[in-house]
Structures are given as structure tokens and as C-alpha cells.
Amino acid sequence: MRSSKEFFVKTSGLRWVSMMLLAPIPWARWVWALPFLNVLAPSERYYEQRGWRHKKITDWGRQMIRQLRRWLPDRYLVVVADSSYAVLELPACAAGLLAPVTVITRLWLDAALYDPAPVRKPGTNGRPRKKGACQPTLQARLVDPKTNWEALPVAWYGGQQRLVEVASGTAIWYHNGLPPVPICWVLLRDPQSHFSPQALLRTDQAISPTQIIEWFVLRWQVELTFHEVRTHLGVETQRQWSDLAILRTTPALLGLFSLRTLFAQTLFDGKPLPERQSAWYIKALPTFADTLAFVRQQLWPVTLFGMSPAKPDMVEIPRALLDRLTDTLALAA
Known part of the structure; x- marks a missing residue:
């Protein structure tokens, strides 16, 4: 609550990674986030004191996605995550499963994006290329007058309808040492300049830009669930010393x-x-x-x-x- 863009405040505590189901609730006429898988992600200092290798929250996230796929091997799954999981390892893991899991999360405006690798010609020596030519960054597309913007009405926070300008495209997200991941990126800005431009990605190219924005907006219900369990169920009031x-x-x-x-x-x-x-x-x-x-x-x-x-x-x-x-x-x- 005391943090801002210029001043970051942190305190000691427990960090939980929670996976929740975004489900429409008939009597509430709204979507609630229902927790069903929660893991404790200790800090880096906790691992150092015990001589263990640090396990980041993105590592926990990848493991939770794999576990969810084992539980539901035949179901189409979409995982919506916040900016803490905007790293290449997470969508690479989800897209690399035998039954891929669709990931929707933020995308950094300076992320390295490429064209698909060209078709390999017969008789070519060496390893196949993993990526093609480098694409402009999303930050450059924001100021490029040639960027094609489309005005779309979307379901926004608080159940409101909002008009946003959207530009979208496809690319290969790649970093040395990691597998290339085909993604669709969505760049959105507010015509009234009430919020800063931001970018989202999805690993399923069949999802429309409107749907990806509205699904990402629903992620805010996770914060409301945390508020409700603190207010009514006593979360963060426990006094235990046993692990x-x-x-x-x-x-x-x-x-x-x-x-x-x-x-x-x-x-x-x-x-x-x-x-x-x-x-x-x-x-x-x-x-x-x-x-x-x-x-x-x-x-x-x-x-x-x-x-x-x-x-x-x-x-x-x-x-x-x-x-x-x-x-x-x-x-x-």
C-alpha cells in the first residue's frame, strides 16, 4: 500500500503462489476467482541459509502448470498471469507440453521479437535456424506512425465497457539457451491517455485480441479473492511456528x-x-x-x-x- 513507482516498500512475510479458477457465479452475476492450488514460495535468503538452490516463483508457476495439465489431460486450459510471470521460460514450458497450455500474460515493450525461421533449403549445412529477421520492438511500434491501430470496445475493470486502441501481430519470442516460442502480441493504448500503453501476449494464435484483453482484465478477481479471505476467513492472522x-x-x-x-x-x-x-x-x-x-x-x-x-x-x-x-x-x- 505504501509503494509507488519511485519508492518500493517491502516487509518480511510469506509469499504464496495461488492458482485460481475464474468461474461465473450465477447469484453474484459476476466472475469470482476460486483458489484450488496454492504453494509457498520462500525467499532467496531462505534457500541460502539452508544451502539449497533458489526456486523462483516462475519455477513454481511452471511446476503448477504441469501439475494442472496432469490433473486435466484433455481439457483446454488458459492460464492468465501477471507481470511477475512475463518471462520466456513460462510460456515456453506451457507450449512445450504434449497437450499445450495457453498462457496470457504481459509482454515487455523492449522484448526481442523475431520473424519465423525461413524454410530450410535442401543441402544446407549446420543446425536449422530457430528464428528469422529481428522485428521492431513494441516500444518502437508505439511511436511508429505506420502502426495500424484499431478501436475496440472491451469489458474493462469494474464491469465497465471501455474503448481502447489495439495493434496486434505474431512473432517468435526467443532468447539464447531457450526454445523459441511462437506468440501473438497485443499492444493497447487508451485514446484518452488515462493509462500507460501496455502489451500482452498469448501462445494460442486462435484467440482474438478482444478476448485476450478481457481475460487478462478478469485476472483482477484474484486480488478481490485475497481481500475477501483476509477480511472474512482469517488469512494472515494465523500465529503458527511449525513449518x-x-x-x-x-x-x-x-x-x-x-x-x-x-x-x-x-x-x-x-x-x-x-x-x-x-x-x-x-x-x-x-x-x-x-x-x-x-x-x-x-x-x-x-x-x-x-x-x-x-x-x-x-x-x-x-x-x-x-x-x-x-x-x-x-x-x-
Whole structure:
């Protein structure tokens, strides 16, 4: 929160790499990010103190993509990642699998892009070429008057429609020692200059520029999930000193976000969820707090190991009062 472009603030803590499913939630009429695979990525100092080789978050990301492909060998997968994963190794790994995984992430404006390698002529000696002629950088295309810009309306942050100018093309992203990766790049800028020009890449050339932008915008739902689990499920409030407890608790709490959502999906069965209103806060759509309260209302009255005989009208206090207390506490907890 205190960092800026000129001043970077960091503090000690645990860094988690979380893979989430971007799923449309019917009663919320929005897309939520549901965590299902989380790994702890220790710092470089942690590895140095133990004499181990440092494992970067991009290494963890590649391993998680491979694991996801093993779980879902026949499903078409699209992984959307932020700028921390804008390195050649990640799309190279995803594109090199037997069943390739599509990667969408940012692309540096000064990235080295090339034309495809020319067709090898018969009788040519030496190793085949991996790339062709060097293309202009995306930074150069921004200021080139010959760049062909197209105005496109896209679904933007906050559910708004926004008009952006887009230029796109294909290239080979290559660096010495790594396999060449065919990509499609998308360069976008704001006609009103409200945000700086930026570039995105995709490894599946069949995806349209509009779709890649809208999928990348949905990545922001990951940040909203982190906010919800900190606010309602106690993430970052744990006080454990055991390594195993640290490794288990945060993934369990993140998984609880998805589990509660699945419970609600089963209980609603296509019915809308009435959102709670207050005099000082008017909500247009139900939130995770409403979902959490609804699931609590269904679970708390259930008596699994009751020793007293069942009394449908009285449970030590009047049933109406118990329901009222349950309803109040479900929202307050």
C-alpha cells in the first residue's frame, strides 16, 4: 500500500503462489476467482541459509502448470498471469507440453521479437535456424506512425465497457539457451491517455485480441479473492511456528473460500441470493459476505451429536428466537 513507482516498500512475510479458477457465479452475476492450488514460495535468503538452490516463483508457476495439465489431460486450459510471470521460460514450458497450455500474460515493450525461421533449403549445412529477421520492438511500434491501430470496445475493470486502441501481430519470442516460442502480441493504448500503453501476449494464435484483453482484465478477481479471505476467513492472522502448520493453514483457508462457494451453489440450485442492505451501504449485487452468511445459516442449526430428544418447536429457547440469533450472528461473525 505504501509503494509507488519511485519508492518500493517491502516487509518480511510469506509469499504464496495461488492458482485460481475464474468461474461465473450465477447469484453474484459476476466472475469470482476460486483458489484450488496454492504453494509457498520462500525467499532467496531462505534457500541460502539452508544451502539449497533458489526456486523462483516462475519455477513454481511452471511446476503448477504441469501439475494442472496432469490433473486435466484433455481439457483446454488458459492460464492468465501477471507481470511477475512475463518471462520466456513460462510460456515456453506451457507450449512445450504434449497437450499445450495457453498462457496470457504481459509482454515487455523492449522484448526481442523475431520473424519465423525461413524454410530450410535442401543441402544446407549446420543446425536449422530457430528464428528469422529481428522485428521492431513494441516500444518502437508505439511511436511508429505506420502502426495500424484499431478501436475496440472491451469489458474493462469494474464491469465497465471501455474503448481502447489495439495493434496486434505474431512473432517468435526467443532468447539464447531457450526454445523459441511462437506468440501473438497485443499492444493497447487508451485514446484518452488515462493509462500507460501496455502489451500482452498469448501462445494460442486462435484467440482474438478482444478476448485476450478481457481475460487478462478478469485476472483482477484474484486480488478481490485475497481481500475477501483476509477480511472474512482469517488469512494472515494465523500465529503458527511449525513449518507443517504454516504449509497447511493458508491453503486450507483459501480452499475454504472455494468450498463455501460450492456449498452455496448447491444450496441455491439456480435461485437468486437476496443481498443484505443497510442504511449506510447499498449493494447492487450479493457479495461473498452474503454467501458466507447464508452457508452459516444452513450449517449452524444442524445438531449432529444431540443427547436430548428432538423438539421441533423448542430448542431450549423458542425456535423463532434461535433463528433470529443465527441470522444476526451469521452476518456478524
